[in-house]
Amino acid sequence: MSLIANRRTLLAGAGGGLILAALPGRAFAAPSSGFTHGVASGDPRQTSVMLWTRYVASAPVKLTVEIAEDEAFRTITLTGETEASPANDCCARARVEGLKPGRWYYYRFVTPDGATSETGRTRTLPSGETKGFRIAVVGCSNGTSGWFNAYGHLAARDDLDLVVHTGDYIYESPVTRPDAAPGIAQQRGLAPAGEIIALADYRQRYASYRNDPDLAALHRRLPMIAVWDDHETANNSWATGASAHDLATEGSWDARKAAGVQAWREWLPMGQAWYDAYQIGDLATLFRLETRLLGRTKQLDDDLDALFASAGDIGAKLSVFRSGPLADAGRSMMGPGQERWLADGLKASVGSAARWQILAQQVILGATVFPKATADWVNGALPADVRSDFDRRNQLTAAGMPYSLDKWDGYPAARKRLYDSARAAGANLVTLTGDSHNAWAFDLADERGSVGVEFAGQSVSSYGLERRFTGDPKRIAADFIAANGNLKWMDTSQRGYVTLDITRDRIEAEYVFVPALGGRSAIATGRKTISVAHGARQLDA
Numbered sequence: 001m002s003l004i005a006n007r008r009t010l011l012a013g014a015g016g017g018l019i020l021a022a023l024p025g026r027a028f029a030a031p032s033s034g035f036t037h038g039v040a041s042g043d044p045r046q047t048s049v050m051l052w053t054r055y056v057a058s059a060p061v062k063l064t065v066e067i068a069e070d071e072a073f074r075t076i077t078l079t080g081e082t083e084a085s086p087a088n089d090c091c092a093r094a095r096v097e098g099l100k101p102g103r104w105y106y107y108r109f110v111t112p113d114g115a116t117s118e119t120g121r122t123r124t125l126p127s128g129e130t131k132g133f134r135i136a137v138v139g140c141s142n143g144t145s146g147w148f149n150a151y152g153h154l155a156a157r158d159d160l161d162l163v164v165h166t167g168d169y170i171y172e173s174p175v176t177r178p179d180a181a182p183g184i185a186q187q188r189g190l191a192p193a194g195e196i197i198a199l200a201d202y203r204q205r206y207a208s209y210r211n212d213p214d215l216a217a218l219h220r221r222l223p224m225i226a227v228w229d230d231h232e233t234a235n236n237s238w239a240t241g242a243s244a245h246d247l248a249t250e251g252s253w254d255a256r257k258a259a260g261v262q263a264w265r266e267w268l269p270m271g272q273a274w275y276d277a278y279q280i281g282d283l284a285t286l287f288r289l290e291t292r293l294l295g296r297t298k299q300l301d302d303d304l305d306a307l308f309a310s311a312g313d314i315g316a317k318l319s320v321f322r323s324g325p326l327a328d329a330g331r332s333m334m335g336p337g338q339e340r341w342l343a344d345g346l347k348a349s350v351g352s353a354a355r356w357q358i359l360a361q362q363v364i365l366g367a368t369v370f371p372k373a374t375a376d377w378v379n380g381a382l383p384a385d386v387r388s389d390f391d392r393r394n395q396l397t398a399a400g401m402p403y404s405l406d407k408w409d410g411y412p413a414a415r416k417r418l419y420d421s422a423r424a425a426g427a428n429l430v431t432l433t434g435d436s437h438n439a440w441a442f443d444l445a446d447e448r449g450s451v452g453v454e455f456a457g458q459s460v461s462s463y464g465l466e467r468r469f470t471g472d473p474k475r476i477a478a479d480f481i482a483a484n485g486n487l488k489w490m491d492t493s494q495r496g497y498v499t500l501d502i503t504r505d506r507i508e509a510e511y512v513f514v515p516a517l518g519g520r521s522a523i524a525t526g527r528k529t530i531s532v533a534h535g536a537r538q539l540d541a
Ligand SMILES: [Fe+2]
Pocket: 140, 141, 167, 168, 231, 435, 436, 437, 462
C-alpha cells in the first residue's frame, strides 16, 4: 500500500476537504487522558436523545452537558449533568429531555475545570405530519478487513436524519486472524491482539475501533440507532452459547455475554432496552429487534453436520430434517415476549395511521436457497474444499433446504409468526438487515404471497461472498436471483452502505458502493436504487 497513493485518493475524492488522520504504518492514536474519543449521540425520540462522551481520569469526573440549536452555542437550550467514571470505562452518557421534535441540535461536554469536548450534532425524531425522512443503514465493520470509508462517506453527507447500525460494530476475533488484510490491524492500532473474552478485552476493542477517524466523524455528525449482532459477543451466538465460544477454554457463556453487552452499552449512545420502537412522526414506526441473545434457539448446524456425516440416502434424510427439527414451532429468534411486543406494536403503528412499519434487525429474513454453483464461480482451478462445499450446497438445494441456518431461514416457524403478525396488522413492512456482508433486495414472500420487502445492506468492510467465490460477481448474482424468485437484486462483491429515502407514498433505497481496501478514500464507485410503493408490499419491478 502506497502512502502517496492513499493521500492522493483521499484529497482528490474529497476536494481537498479531508485530512489524513493517520499515516500507514502508524496507529490511529487517542490521548491517554481527558476527552479521548470525541462525542456521539443516539437512541433519539421526538423530545429526547442520548448523548455520549468519554473522559479518562483516575477518579469519577462530573461533566456538564450543553445543548444549543446553533453550532456556536450562542444560546444554550439546555444544560445537564453526567459523570465519567472508571467504573464505566470512563464512558459518560446523558439522556437529554425537553427538546423540540425534528430539530438539529449541537452538544458538548465541559469539565469542572473548563475543558471542553468536541462539538457534536444530533437530531430529534419528527412528530405529527411528516413528509419525508432519510436513514442511512450500515453494518459489519470488521477492522481487520478494510477501512471504514463507508462511515467517512456518510459523515460527509448533509442529507440524512439518522444512522441505523445493524450490528457487527466490532469483531471479537483475533486481530491476527488469517484473512486479515496485511498490516491493517497494526496501522489501525487494533487491540487486544487475541480473541476478546473478558470485559477488559471488549472495552479495549471498542476503544481501538473508536480511534478510527471515519467512525468518530459519523458519530459526531449524526444520531445512531444501533442493534448488536453476533460479533459484539461471539460468532453465531444464540441465547445460551455461540459457535465461537468454547466452554472448556473460554469459561462461562453467561459471563462473556454479560461482558459483551456491558461494553456495548458503555460505548454506544443507546439506552438499556433490549428492543424498542421509535415513532417517526406519522410517517413510520421503526422497531429495533434483538434476535441473538434474548430468545434465539441454538442453530441446527451441528445436527446438519451429523446428518451429512452419517450413512444413507442424504436426500431422504434432509427431507425428514426439513419437515422435522427445522420446522419445530418451538424454535425462536426473538422469544415469546418480544414476538408479542412486535405483533402488538405493528397493530398499534398501523392503527395510528403510520404509513410504514420498519424493522431494524440482524440477519436476512428472505428465504434463500443456494444456486447451482459452477466451476466458473471461482477464478482458476477449483480448490478441493470449494468443490466439496458446492456438492453439499447442491444437496441442500435439491432437498429444498436453505443454505444458512443462522439466518431466519434456520427458524422458519418463527419467520411465519412474524409474517402472520405483519399480515394481521395490515403492515407496510420494510426490513433493514445486515450480517451477510453482501447487498440484497427481497420480496418477503411465502405461500400466501408477499408481506413486505427487505433491504439487506452490504458491509462497511467485512468480506463477503467474493472472498470465496472469486468469479464474475454479476454472473454469481444472476445465478442467485434465478434460483430465488423472491430475490429481486443482489451484489456479491462490494462494500458500502444503504440509504432509505422515506416518503408517504414510496421508499427508495440506494445502495452506495465505497471501496474498503487500498487505504482511506472518500470516493463512491457505484450506486443502485430500488423502491417500494406504499400498499404494494413488494419491490417495484
Ligand atoms: Fe458481520
